[in-house]
Amino acid sequence: MVAITASPGEDNPVTAWFIDKLAPPLISGLLLTVVASVVIARSMERYRGRREHLTRAVDALRLQLAAVQSLGAEYWSAKLTVPKALAIEAELEFTLQDISALAKISAPDLWKTRDSEGPSLVAELLDKVTGPDFGKPTHVPDLNRVREIATRAALLSAKLTTDRHRFMSKGKLFG
Amino acid sequence: MTELRVATEFSRYLGGRYRDDGPWSGEEFREDFLRPRIERAIKSHGVLHVVFDGVAGMPTSFLEEAFGGFLRTPGIDVVAVRGALKLDADDPDLWPYLKLAEKFMDQQAKRR
Numbered sequence: 001m002v003a004i005t006a007s008p009g010e011d012n013p014v015t016a017w018f019i020d021k022l023a024p025p026l027i028s029g030l031l032l033t034v035v036a037s038v039v040i041a042r043s044m045e046r047y048r049g050r051r052e053h054l055t056r057a058v059d060a061l062r063l064q065l066a067a068v069q070s071l072g073a074e075y076w077s078a079k080l081t082v083p084k085a086l087a088i089e090a091e092l093e094f095t096l097q098d099i100s101a102l103a104k105i106s107a108p109d110l111w112k113t114r115d116s117e118g119p120s121l122v123a124e125l126l127d128k129v130t131g132p133d134f135g136k137p138t139h140v141p142d143l144n145r146v147r148e149i150a151t152r153a154a155l156l157s158a159k160l161t162t163d164r165h166r167f168m169s170k171g172k173l174f175g
Numbered sequence: 176m177t178e179l180r181v182a183t184e185f186s187r188y189l190g191g192r193y194r195d196d197g198p199w200s201g202e203e204f205r206e207d208f209l210r211p212r213i214e215r216a217i218k219s220h221g222v223l224h225v226v227f228d229g230v231a232g233m234p235t236s237f238l239e240e241a242f243g244g245f246l247r248t249p250g251i252d253v254v255a256v257r258g259a260l261k262l263d264a265d266d267p268d269l270w271p272y273l274k275l276a277e278k279f280m281d282q283q284a285k286r287r
Binding site: 097100101104114119122123 | 191
């Protein structure tokens, strides 16, 4: 650190004392305060950004879970014409893929390995929506599936909400 | 151990259930790719790893027809097939679909 001293022509002892003793720690403190406030502000901004990103992902996931229940009910509750069944199958496949991707984003703690809880919960939902007769022209209505789809969707939603809460309260958003 | 890389050896864009549904169907994959490779693996007491990394998506009816449908084949040795077939993907987006394909095979194995 460079010492600040009074110039040779300076004869005011108070000014000399201020420049010599008080100014260096004041300047250092000021610099530290500025750096700390910038770091804290950036960290808070990142926290808010991640929290908003997660909240949006969970909201989008809830909408897709509602959509899959509605489409699944339509598909499994009545005998459909082939074109109508094809259209719903395509929409269900798309929605399920979206649910899988959103679930991974919403709950990173549940998605650490292939055998973690997240992939298993999504696989259960996939199984109930697209059972063995899915995509066959001969598929028959199956009202049990409608109930099972709702149950699996609710389980997935509840688990993701709990995990998201835990993820945020553990402060992992700062990581 | 042998590998069947679906995205490069078959297609990145997996299709529907039957050949009539269009190209790259589960039926086509099962009959033209999976069956001969598994038969070879069983004969040589090896394991066939079917790797899905690189595919653009995994339609569930494709999976059911390819893997569930394979275990529906009359006269097939279910235990030998389950021992000789492993499904793999490093891409976390594909993990639920791997579990689903395994579930389809387990369901068919229980029915026999």
